[in-house]
């Protein structure tokens with residue numbers, strides 16, 4: 001529990017109205033997007049400036065109170081759950097888009113800006129920020145940077161770290177620092193910026209960011225390829241890419257997902273297909289046309305049983321709606337869903353998919369796969385019910401084995417959600433102790449008293 | 460353990476939520492407050508904790524579930540189809556059941572009463588209007604609420620010199636003297652009765668012009684929106700029974716108030732306690748039609764047949780979707796079809812046409828400042844259209860839009876779509 005005096009100090013720093021410690025308020029900040037992790041903080045604060053955050057962190061550092069930063073609370077790794085209580089520091093009231101610089105294709109934003117708000121604003125200037133976590137309606141820029149998020153468009157555009165030029169951050173000891181800068185090139189000493197990106201809130205609080213933008217592509221086209229075998233679909237992914245076409249998105253839905261979507265909201269997806277791939281090409285119209293033709297040709301050659309090119313935006317929107325409905329369909333279908341974000345080198349997608357099916361069979365659990373196949377990032381999911389102990393334990397075993405298979409296939413534990421609490425046990429198992437120690441050393445350097453989001457990643 | 464009967468009824472809706480946080484983008488309340496307890500996800504979580512016995516019905520809990528417009532924007536955009544409106548109303552009902560009606564109200568009113576200025580104005584208002592209460596006693600238990608809603612420093616449309624009930628004929632035959640194509644019951648609702656009787660008369664006029672016989676049953680009561688949405692299911696059920704009885708002889712119940720039509724249709728969702736009630740309320744739902752829906756879908760009038768009143772010729776109009784039409788009843792094309800077909804009127808769509816105006820029934824009484832902030836976004840949308848008039852089909856929205864247009868010194872006039880029709 002936090003002392004009364006600390007509460008008073010916090011109220012002095014951010015104002016009474018920006019300190020929340022009612023039992024109801026604390027409950028509302030005890031969770032994130034995961035099912036399995038919950039813990040109440042002692043107090044929630046809503047700072048508005050880096051200066052306030054600096055004061056809060058100095059206080060916490062002196063009192064050795066854990067501080068967990070939180071943006072939209074949409075992460076699915078347990079990252080913003082305050083496992084040791086203390087302060088939850090919420091950035092949602094720091095949500096100003098400070099500058100959009102069309103000339104330099106960059107923007108300056110506060111950490112609490114929600115991605116969709118930014119996207120809408122940028123679109124007015126014909127610009128966009130390419131990283132597109134599918135939580136864009138709730139995720140904040142701070143959270144996106146802290147998790148190095150990425151979504152479907154990463155096949156072509158890459159992930160968050162490729163689009164952050166610099167940040168302003170507050171260190172756990174209270175100093176306000178600028179890492180990186182505003183230029184495209186920057187080789188001034190160690191790249192501390194990129195240590196901070198994907199640090200999951202353990203090194204400090206991002207308060208501002210300088211983003212790299214791109215002009216909105218003038219044309220887009222969507223292609224749906226239908227497969228009788230999900231592994232063949234997996235093969236098509238790298239066949240397309242090795243043949244020199246880089247679509248901005250390649251998404252995969254398996255038979256189970258297709259059918260749940262069709263039950264929820266019929267969109268005319270092929271219900272007996274084992275899988276479909278959705279491609280999107282973007283760029284200047286001529287290129288998009290050529291790339292579309294090429295994709296159609298390649299997927300046909302490598303085993304697609306049917307290929308549909310969306311004739312207009314309305315049809316394309318329908319397919320992407322289906323993709324978006326995908327995870328809702330999965331989550332709505334069982335009381336508890338264990339969903340992973342393992343990522344393998346693209347060539348191993350078919351092998352991983354086969355493996356997932358075998359494992360699900362072995363443990364007799366219902367499973368499905370959807371995901372950003374274009375970058376090898378799959379979301380294998382197992383449906384279970386936490387209240388059914390026996391089934392739940394079996395499902396955990398299945399998902400553990402799926403993760404291990406992915407790693408064996410040359411993949412990584414997490415493609416986009418981070419380690420947080422969800423993947424700690426694997427992290428410690430598969431990471432070289434020398435590397436873990438290096439990370440701990442970095443942490444200690446930034447945060448000598450271990451107040452910043454303690455209990456995460458390797459703890 | 461506290462009684463959880465009402466919560467149990469909505470448990471399955473609450474369980475749908477997977478905590479993705481998408482609703483935060485759509486919730487007008489969260490967009491202003493940026494605090495988790497304001498958004499659907501947070502409310503839903505707390506209700507689930509209550510179901511588990513881990514959260515009590517504290518005053519703060521009352522405040523949290525009270526701070527919801529029931530605008531259903533979260534519901535419309537929730538990938539898991541979580542029905543937060545039902546969860547919130549269910550929780551309010553449980554709270555009223557366990558703690559008594561005064562509890563929620565008293566607490567909510569602390570907001571008004573703790574503000575001396577607002578309170579003073581409110582008392583003055585209540586006093587000024589007290590004279591009318593005896594004449595309407597018995598049918599308008601929620602009227603004090605309604606007056607308070609008008610009281611907290613707002614621009615108030617003056618009460619009509621003569622209420623609808625004093626001037627309307629009980630039976631209105633078709634104008635053409637022919638046998639009626641249909642006989643419908645007209646549900647007036649309190650706003651039409653006390654503030655906009657001329658709109659109600661206009662509607663009767665439009666219907667009788669199209670060969671419909673319109674009966675205005677005296678036995679009808681308030682729809683009950685303000686009452687059962689606050690969780691007073693008992694009174695709500697009483698009103699439902701009375702209204703169903705009052706309209707038992709008609710195939711259709713038609714109203715010009717979006718909130719009324721939706722509220723009457725939704726008796727079946729919230730109020731039934733027995734299977735018999737469920738069946739009867741469902742049957743009643745099928746009879747209820749909003750006027751826009753009735754004209755276009757039931758009477759199948761070609762929108763081209765409507766003529767624009769002279770005074771509006773050459774004006775530019777934009778449409779505000781009342782939550783109770785667009786999301787509760789999925790009515791969005793019908794009114795637009797009418798407006799677009801009116802020759803001489805220039806129609807422009809506003810950017811956030813379906814966003815709540817901030818009224819949310821008694822929400823705006825308890826949270827007037829917040830309501831104004833929400834309305835400000837609506838006003839921005841209206842401004843970008845350059846429209847002369849804002850058109851809608853819910854008196855509640857009209858009252859709020861009028862207030863906010865004036866507060867923001869905007870030139871637009873607010874009208875019910877029926878006022879535009881010759």
Ligand SMILES: Cc1cc2nc3c(=O)[nH]c(=O)nc-3n(C[C@H](O)[C@H](O)[C@H](O)COP(=O)(O)OP(=O)(O)OC[C@H]3O[C@@H](n4cnc5c(N)ncnc54)[C@H](O)[C@@H]3O)c2cc1C
Nearest residue numbers: 071072073074075079134135140142143149150201206416
């Ligand atoms: C339905 C759904 C779909 C998703 N899709 C994707 C996807 O496609 N790709 C993807 O990468 N992720 C995805 N995610 C995961 C999640 O949305 C992202 O990790 C997102 O970046 C989190 O942002 P947030 O603002 O919600 O952060 P939070 O959840 O609040 O926090 C995430 C982490 O960042 C830290 N943090 C937050 N703000 C700051 C700050 N200002 N400074 C320092 N640390 C901070 C927190 O301590 C925590 O460790 C998805 C989640 C959901 C629920």
Ligand code: SF4
Nearest residue numbers: 476477479480482537
């Ligand atoms: S959008 Fe729906 S599922 Fe997601 S958090 Fe909100 S209510 Fe829950």
Ligand code: SF4
Nearest residue numbers: 486527528530531533
């Ligand atoms: S109904 Fe409206 S106000 Fe209530 S939680 Fe949903 S979006 Fe927010």
Ligand code: SF4
Nearest residue numbers: 648649650682718719
């Ligand atoms: S919804 Fe409003 S206008 Fe309609 S009857 Fe009820 S209180 Fe009156």
